[in-house]
Amino acid sequence: MAKYLIDANLPNYFNLWNSPDYIHQLDLKPDAADSDIWEFSKLNNLTIVTKDADFSDRIMLSTPPPSVIHVRVGNMKFSDFHRFITEIWPEIEKLARENKLINIYKDRIETIQ
DSSP states (O other), rough: OEEEEEOTTTSSOOOOOOSSEEHHHHHTTTTOHHHHHHHHHHTTTTTTEESSSHHHHHHHSOOOOSSEEEEEOOOOOOHHHHHHHHHHHHHHHHHHHTOOOEESSSEEEEEEE
C-alpha cells in the first residue's frame, strides 16, 4: 500500500519514488485540484510530497493525515536534485513518521510535529 503521494510539480519518473510506496498525482488525475489531492491523501493516509507552499500552509491548520513533505530547494538540475533527494530520503522517511510537516532546504531540514 502506498505511503506517499508525489505532487505533479515533482518528477514523475524518478527511480527513488518508483515503488508501490509511492503514487504520483499524474497517474491518478493530472488536473487534480489541491483540495482533491488533499482529500485523496487524507482518505488513504498518505504523505504529500510537494514543492507547493499551499500544502504546507494547510497542514499548519490541520491534523494529519495527510502529512506534508515540502521540498523547498528552488530550481536544480535534475541530476543534482536526484542526488540530493536520494542522499537525504532515508532521514526524511524516518522524520515523516512523527511529524506533520517536513521542510527540505538545500542546507537543512526543519520539522513540525
